Amino acid sequence: MSSSPALSARARRLALLVVGLCWLAVLFDGLDMFIYGSVLPHMLETKALGITPGQAGDLGSYATFGMLIGALTAGTIADRIGRKKLMVGCVTLFSLASALCAVSGGVAVFGLGRTLAGVGLGGLLPTAISMVSDYARGGRAALTVGVLMTAHHAGGILSAYVAKWLVEPVGWRSAFWVCVVPLLFVPVLAKMLPESLSFLVAKGRTEEARALAGRYEVELPDTTGRKTATDRWDALRGLFRGGAWSQTLLYWLASFGGLLLVYGVATWLPTLMRGEGYNLGSALTFVVLFNLGGIVGMLIAGRAADRFGAPRISAIWFALTAVGVFLLSVRMPLGVTFLVVFLTGVFLNSAQTMIYATVSLRATPDSRATAVGWTSGMGRFGAVFGPWLGGQLLAEGHGDWGFTAFALAGVSSMVFIGIAALRATGRPADDKARQELVTTG
Known part of the structure; x- marks a missing residue:
């Protein structure tokens, strides 16, 4: 167009x-x-x-x-x-x-x-x-x-x-x-x-x-x-040349933890909240609030990244997500729990987006698509592991540890993306990358 x-x-x-x-x-x-x-x-x-x-x-x-x-x-x-x-x-x-x-x-x-x-x-x-x-x-x-x-x-x-x-x-x-x-x-x-x-x-x-x-x-x-297929493989190899390999692996690890958190919570939120003593109606209301938060988060994430920088917002978002997820393991008044679930949805569902934005910022224009695509692909292994982890904890009678385990995944992503941002050198080749926010899919 x-x-x-x-x-x-x-x-x-x-x-x-x-x-x-x-x-x-x-x-x-x-x-x-x-x-x-x-x-x-x-x-x-x-x-x-x-x-x-x-x-x-x-x-x-x-x-x-x-x-x-x-x-x-x-x-x-x-x-x-x-x-x-x-x-x-x-x-x-x-x-x-x-x-x-x-x-x-x-x-x-x-x-x-x-x-x-x-x-x-x-x-x-x-x-x-x-x-x-x-x-x-x-x-x-x-x-x-x-x-x-x-x-x-x-x-x-x-x-x-x-x-x-x-x-x-x-x-x-x-x-x-x-x-x-x-x-x-x-x-x-x-x-x-x-x-x-x-x-x-x-x-x-x-x-x-x-x-x-x-x-x-x-x-x-x-x-x-x-790009031809040869060019795309060359772009992938470029993510590991020189000192770039450590940064690439840190982004992949952050994405793994982020999608573990996203899909672990998405699968187990109603069941874990039932385990905390809420009835089925309330547990499903949490799903509604969590996804409403996701909609709001998607609409504000780009503006926050443009103003304060995607790496910083990514780290802060994951920290706030970890706090919110951990608080869900604590019995609170229903209204407060509703608010925590909503805010957790705001930060969780856009925290992963900030990883992609950070990768996009740090990559060169000719390797940007490859960098973001492989960061997303490696994160998908976390998406597989998250639901499995929740099921194993529940099967062993440790369902109350589920929120704690997912909160730790958020902390790990915060640490990895923070270290990667600190190790990054140089400025992005194209400032318009700030606009290239890719979603969690």
Whole structure:
């Protein structure tokens, strides 16, 4: 799209169309991601499928392991078949996988369903981010990505209400049937979402790209600077040259702790709060407040980083997150607990974003995408470990240690990102990197 701020009415309509469709797709992504944590207290209480606390943690990790596979393969697949087809395929996959969970008669089939859902979820988010970034020009890419990520947390809020309204009267399977509803959205997405202009030009489909650009009065993107596979591997090697290796590893460790915290809390928050003595209704209200905090945090994180610096905000955010998560293990008046959960959501859900912003700031322009992508990928191992850790603690009768363990993960990320920032030398090559905030997906 044209870099000119004076976009035509047709160009604005195209941007709104793409962002709107991607927002709905990410909403369904968030619903499917958070639904397991929302129904888990009921499943454990009723011994659904014979699930034990240890198995529940494993099942939570299956989805995040699937997300790791989906995230790492999404770019390669999108380069082959196109971003639009990949998005359609991802929504179809996680919807059908939810149907498999709904009809499962045992833990093995349910686990397969969650793993397949994770693959779809992990592939959708980076593809949707790339899609909206492709059509959001005029210096608004960061804002557009921030708006897109509010859909993920809106899906988390929706999952709590689905569980609250359906699980007790109808049963846990009903929640997963709701997650099949996005299949109805697939034909709409396939018909109305335009293909990425960058993909069309890169594949030599220039006539199709010109027709789309002409219809909406936008400019064709310049793809002459696209990296080859060899260039991308060279950029990865560059992250370890000289003294850069220690900084790279510190960023990866910080990302590991951050995503361990994000997905550990997202999976186990309702169950751990039930263990603290709150009823199911209150436990699900915590999910709503946590994700409302995530929406607010996503909208303020960029401004804070622009003013005070992304590394500093990242360290402070993780410190505040650790305090908030630890306080959840302390019995407090309900109103105070609601406030702590909300504020923890504000800081936790944007603390990881600040890691990506820091990496983006410190990387050179030609290696920035590689640096951020691999930092995200290494962090996904933490996303797998977090749900498993919570399940093991609960299985051993140490559920009250869950919040403490997650708080320690926040402290570790604070330390790693702080050391990495102190060791960094030189100024970022491009100050506009401050605007390039990437989300936690």
